[in-house]
Amino acid sequence: MTAALAEVYALLDAAERLLASERETRWCPHTPTARQAAFLDVDALEALFGGAAGGGKSDALLMAALQSIEVPGYAALVLRRTYADLSLPGAIMDRAAEWLRPTAATWSDREKTWRFPSGASLTFGYLETDSDRYRYQGAEFQCVCFDELTQFSEVAYSYLLSRIRRTKGGALDRVPLRMRGATNPGGVGHAWVAKRWGIQPDGHQDVAQARDEETGEARVFVPSRLDDNPHLDRDEYRRALARLDATTRAQLERGLWVQDNAGLVLPLTRDNLVDVAPRGLRCVLGIDLGSSESEETLALAVVGWAPGVPDRAWVVHAEKHTAMLTADLARRIRELDARFRFEAMVMDEGALGRQFGTEVRARFRLPVSPARKENRVGYAKLFRDAARGASQPEDRPGIARLYVHAEDAVPLVEEAAELLWHDDGKRMVGKCHAYDASLYAWRRALAWLEETPPEVPRPGTSEHAEAERVRLQMDATRRMQSKNQGWWKKR
Numbered sequence: 232m233t234a235a236l237a238e239v240y241a242l243l244d245a246a247e248r249l250l251a252s253e254r255e256t257r258w259c260p261h262t263p264t265a266r267q268a269a270f271l272d273v274d275a276l277e278a279l280f281g282g283a284a285g286g287g288k289s290d291a292l293l294m295a296a297l298q299s300i301e302v303p304g305y306a307a308l309v310l311r312r313t314y315a316d317l318s319l320p321g322a323i324m325d326r327a328a329e330w331l332r333p334t335a336a337t338w339s340d341r342e343k344t345w346r347f348p349s350g351a352s353l354t355f356g357y358l359e360t361d362s363d364r365y366r367y368q369g370a371e372f373q374c375v376c377f378d379e380l381t382q383f384s385e386v387a388y389s390y391l392l393s394r395i396r397r398t399k400g401g402a403l404d405r406v407p408l409r410m411r412g413a414t415n416p417g418g419v420g421h422a423w424v425a426k427r428w429g430i431q432p433d434g435h436q437d438v439a440q441a442r443d444e445e446t447g448e449a450r451v452f453v454p455s456r457l458d459d460n461p462h463l464d465r466d467e468y469r470r471a472l473a474r475l476d477a478t479t480r481a482q483l484e485r486g487l488w489v490q491d492n493a494g495l496v497l498p499l500t501r502d503n504l505v506d507v508a509p510r511g512l513r514c515v516l517g518i519d520l521g522s523s524e525s526e527e528t529l530a531l532a533v534v535g536w537a538p539g540v541p542d543r544a545w546v547v548h549a550e551k552h553t554a555m556l557t558a559d560l561a562r563r564i565r566e567l568d569a570r571f572r573f574e575a576m577v578m579d580e581g582a583l584g585r586q587f588g589t590e591v592r593a594r595f596r597l598p599v600s601p602a603r604k605e606n607r608v609g610y611a612k613l614f615r616d617a618a619r620g621a622s623q624p625e626d627r628p629g630i631a632r633l634y635v636h637a638e639d640a641v642p643l644v645e646e647a648a649e650l651l652w653h654d655d656g657k658r659m660v661g662k663c664h665a666y667d668a669s670l671y672a673w674r675r676a677l678a679w680l681e682e683t684p685p686e687v688p689r690p691g692t693s694e695h696a697e698a699e700r701v702r703l704q705m706d707a708t709r710r711m712q713s714k715n716q717g718w719w720k721k722r
Contacts, residue, residue, distance in 0.1 A: 258297045258347075259290075259330055267291040270453040271298065274407070276395075279380065279428050281414040282454040282488075288413035289323045291455070292376045293330070296353055299373065299406045305351035307374040308367070310391070312382040314357045323378050324355045358383060364390040371396055374409045381418030384660055385427070388412075388420075413455075416488045419660040422649035428452040430488045496659050497615055497647040497666060502622040504637040504644070508545045509537050514571040516564065517602065517672030518578040519664045520587055527551040530642065531563065532668035533571050534676050543632045544617065544673055547571070549640035549665045557587055561595040577602040577675045579667065598705050602671035608657055614670055633673070643669050 263271060270280040270291050280291045296307040309324075311317040317324050327345065328338070336345045336353075345353040358364055364387050375391050377383055392410055397403040414424065424430070428450050429441035441450045512535030521528020533548040548567070555563070564576065580588040580601040591597045617633035635643060642665035650661040688694035 258300060258334060258336070259294050261290060261294075263291070263294060266453060266455050267294065271295055273451045273453065275449040275451045276408055277392075277410045277412075277427075277448070277450040279412045279414070279424070279450070279452045280455055281380070281412070281452070282416070282456060288415075288455055289326060289378060292378055292411060292413040293323060293327055295409065295411045296374055296376050300347050300351045300353065301349050302406050303350040303402045305349070305374075305403065305406055306372045307351075307353045307376065308370075308372045308391075308394075309353070309355050309376045309378060310383075311355075311357050311378050313359045316379070316382075317355055317357050327353065327355070358387045358391075361386050363387075367391065367394050370394050371398075373397055373403060373406050374411065377412040377414075379418070380412035380414040381416065381420040381424050382414075383420050385420065385423040419494070419651045419653065421488070422651075422661075425488050432488050494651045495615075495647065496611060496650040496652055496661075496663070497618055497643075499618060499635060499644060499647045500622065503618055503633060503635050505545070505634045506637065508535065508547045508634070508636055512537055512545060512547065513574050513676075514547070515672040515676040516567060516571070516573045516576040517668040517670070517675070518560075518564075518576070518599070519667040519671065520579050520584040521554065521664060527553055527642075528664055529553065529555055529560070530664035530668040531567065532640070532643065532665055532672050533567065533573075534669060534672035535571070536676050541677065542630065543634070544677055546633070546635045546640045546643055546669050546673075548636065549643040549669060551642045551665055557590045557594070560587065561591050561597060564591070564597055564599075575600065575675050577671045579604070579671065600675075603674055604671075607670075610674055611659075611670065614673060617673075631677070640665075640669075 264287055267280075267287055267290065270278060271294055280288055292309065296309055299305045300307070309327075311323065316322060319325070324343070331338070331345055336347050338345055343355045347353075356367070361384055367390075372394050373396075375395055377388065377391075380388070395408050395410055397406065397408065412424075414420075416425075425432075427441065430452055441452075442448065443450065514533050514535040517532045517534065519530045519532075521530075529552045531548075531550050532546060534544055535547050536544050548571070552563075567573075568576075576597065576599045578584055578588050578591075578599050578601065581604065588599055588601060591599050613631070614633065617631035620630040620632040621634060623630050623632070635647075637644060646662050646664070646666050650659055650663055650666055652658070653660050688698050
């Protein structure tokens, strides 16, 4: 090949690359920054762009959604948590209108969708609650983008991941399937997002990468920083951020993945976590029931308190299982009872639990009572305050204190690190099976401190006779159980 011919081929190759680049970005009036370009070049199914505020996250997400817009049949979906977030002036849907209104793309306000000459589409939607994800059941997208991903639950994210697909044998064969997110640290999804992408709290890594444990596929995190956006008045923005509290400022200005414990349902710190629990604790078993065959949704927790110290409690054990047969659950209760000698056992008897409760009492003669569930939010806050009480000075009497055995109650410790209050302050976001089991047991063990003692029936009345009958029956049941430790082997 002559030098002249080689030069012609090189020019043709350069022209082809230029045209390809123009096809990708001509719907966008901006040239990607270096960080945005790194995010757009990620080849993995899942990628996250985030960190500091003002790093050009929404622009990067919109660019990602438009990357394959020239391919016939291509469909992209951009999500915010609420429609109000989506429709705010300057938000991502408004920004898309600024970019696309001068082009050949057409807008359907009813469908919240832009349609392009190629036949491709870009749709905007929201997921205010986890149940909203079913509005996309049956849909097919090649790219799904979550704006402010930490405002969503992992349940919603995982479900939309299943909507990413394509049919074979057409133009979409050459389109990469992509799940993209952009966000700042903080929010109800902070913990699961950081864990999914392997993001370190100090935020010093350049690019983080984690792998799906089942498929081995990479998940790539590209951090965005305030200084990466040349279009922003950084000095003015920093002055605005200076008015924030220290944690939020670290999140938004420096992009650090630190989390304030204020939003946690059960804030556990070094003050709560202990290596050993006192001897001679009087223990209550709490049971929370679920029905999943593949996910751990059944939990048991043991809460103990020491005689003479009614304002302190210890979660000395917690465990989680997938769905269990009633006989297996009864067997496990007996094993734990042999270890802790329970003074009471309480179970969530809502829905499926009612059948379990009836069967363990009637068939297996276990003295399990229905857990009290009224005013759950109120008691959850008392439970939270008891956790905070562990950090208070010891010379302050009357403060409820909660301690957790770090090694024997791992499921509770793990849930507590990710379980947050919803924005409305009335619901919880995250897994809470070990938490609920612990709350039921704690409430049964210590709630009498918060309640008026029940009136004792007067001797000689029918109420007194009934109470005595129930007490004698429970005593007889416990004596029989203590003599029959191998009861399940005889059935």
